[in-house]
Amino acid sequence: MSREAVEVRRGSEWLQSWDPENEETWDKRLAWTTLSITTFTLVLCFASWFLASAIAPKLTNLGFDFTQSQLYWLTSMPGLAGGLMRLVWMVLPPIMGTRKMVTFTTLLLIFPVLGWGVRVQDPTTSFWELLILSFLSGIGGGAFSGFMPSTSYFFPRRLQGTALGLQAGIGNFGVSLVQLLTPWIIGFGLIGFLGSSQTMQGLPGKPPSEVWYQNAAFIYIPFILIGAVLAWTMLKSVPVTANIRQQFDIFRSQDTWWMTLIYIMTFGTFSGLSAQFGLLMKNLYGAGNPDIVHGVGQSAQLLVAGYSVPDPVKYVFLGPLVGAGARVLFSPLTDRMGGAKWTVVSGVGLIASIAWTMTALVPDTSSADALSSDFRTFLYGMLAIFLFSGIGNASTFKQMPMIFERRQAGGVIGWTAAIAAFGPFLFGVGLTIMSPSTFYAIGIAWAVMCTVIAWMRYARKGAPKPS
Known part of the structure; x- marks a missing residue:
């Protein structure tokens, strides 16, 4: 770090010396405090990012007049925006520092969350208004490529697999949080004073119900404000310095590109299916299939x-x-055993689970028993895909700090995360323009390619870059 950089970055926010590899001086408490606060705010980022995926499947039940293609676009747009915004957030940690970046990013979440809460109450809201809100939801997706590299600065290499896995994994729980909380929180007027109730049509044979759908968004605003206050008052910034041009030296390494392909296989699959799971289920086995309803x-x-x-x-x-x-x-297993082996396991598991799920992508509607059996195959296959993508998400984030030096590792983490964040968009567009069977076949081919790369480059005995 240059002398000029130290002089510019003086003040209570900036740590003047920081070396996590030195056990005698490493401030463990500060590192884990940083991990805790940024992980809390990252959960909110993911909840905001996937808010559309929780709301969109029920919009037609609320009286919105949208086609299946339009609903896919609403759940796809956050992926496009998230990927684009990650290209911005990936360069922010050395420029803004952890405290400012986390605080201001968290506050920005208010715009899409508040917007969804207001506009979902009016069935005459245009498709384009909701598409803009879906794009703004990408702010939550963009945060990942800033938060993860920033957190990596605070931990020694031997713990980065655990630290980054905890942050990313718990952050990913924000997806489940918004999708699990939504059907429950809309059922009563907890914060009904912020809007009136709506009538939601039930499933075939089920009566309509009274809901407060704005709750699905408004419930997060107090936590967003709390997260921003915690970030501003308790976080510090590591004086890692690099301008945008210097950060782009990662693209001269072939491993940046190999790891990008592999992370598309893992997180691209996780994020893409997280966004489209509900609509895919509805269109294959629910009210969206005209052969069933x-x-x-x-x-x-x-x-x-x-x-x-x-x-x-x-x-x-x-x-x-x-x-x-x-x-x-x-x-933690990747810290003990290395990440590359688990990346290969992830790839093999994805190949098998995608192939299993493909057998249920054309439902047998000849009888209720056949249809129910196919649905179980579909559900268990999808859960297996999520399982192996999650394993790969953990292992790749162990590999990158082992392959690259500290500043470059942060940049590669941000870059690969940015490209893989296009998963919801690519999955949504893919399922719109081709059949699920064709799309899943492409997924198998991609997983085979990435598994071979992981084995040859990183996992086998004598590999060029063991990690």
Whole structure:
């Protein structure tokens, strides 16, 4: 670090000397405090990012007149925005420092969250207004590429797999939180004074219900404000310095590109399916499949006698929950055993679980028993995909700090996370323009390619970059 950089970055916010590899001087308490606060705010970021995925499947039940394609776009746009914004956030840690970056990012979440809470109450809200709110939700996705590299500055390499796994994994729980909390929190007027109730049409054969759908968004605003205050008052910044041009030296390494491909396989799959799981379930096994249900609203008729139509909101949180849990639980194992081996395990598991799920992407509507059996195959296959993607998310974040030096590792983490964040967008567009079976076949091919790369470059005996 240059003398000029030290002189510029004086003050209570900036640590004047910081070396996590020196056990005698490393401030463990500060490191874990930073991890705790940034993880809390990252949960809120993910909840904001995936708010559209929790709200969109029920918009037509609330009286919104949107097509299946428009609903896919609403759940896809946060992925496009998140990926673009991560390209910005990835360069912010050395420029802004941890405290300012985390504080201001957290406050920005208010805009999409407040907007969704207001506009979801009016069924005449245009598709374009909600699409803009979906784009703004990408702020929460962009945060990841700033928060993770920033946190990596505070921990020694031997603990980075655990620390980054905990932060990313618990942060990923924000997806399950918003999808699990939404169907419960909308059921009563806890904060009903902020808006009136609405009538939501039930599943075929079920009566309408009174809901306060604005609660799904408004519930997070107090926690966003708390997170911003905690970040501003308790966080410090490590004086790691690099301008934008210097940070782009990561692109001269071939390993940046190999790890980008692999992280698309893991986090791209996790984020993409997290955003589209509910709509995919609805369109294959629920009210969105015209071979199962005819008509909409109160006129909906079940065409397969004896079949119980699954409500996506009762299942959709399970996938992100499994994926996030795997990331947390397997992170310590990657510190002990290395990340590359687990990345190979992740790839092989994804190949097998995607192939299993493909057998249930064309539901057998000949009978209720056949349809129910196919649904179970689909559900368990999807959960297996989430499991192995979560394992890979943990292992790749162990690999990158081992492959690259500290400043570069932060940049590579930010870059790979940015590209993989396009997952919700790519999955949404892919499921709009092609059949699920074709899209999943492409997923298998991608997983085979990435597994071979992980084995040859990082995992095998004598690999060029063992990690």
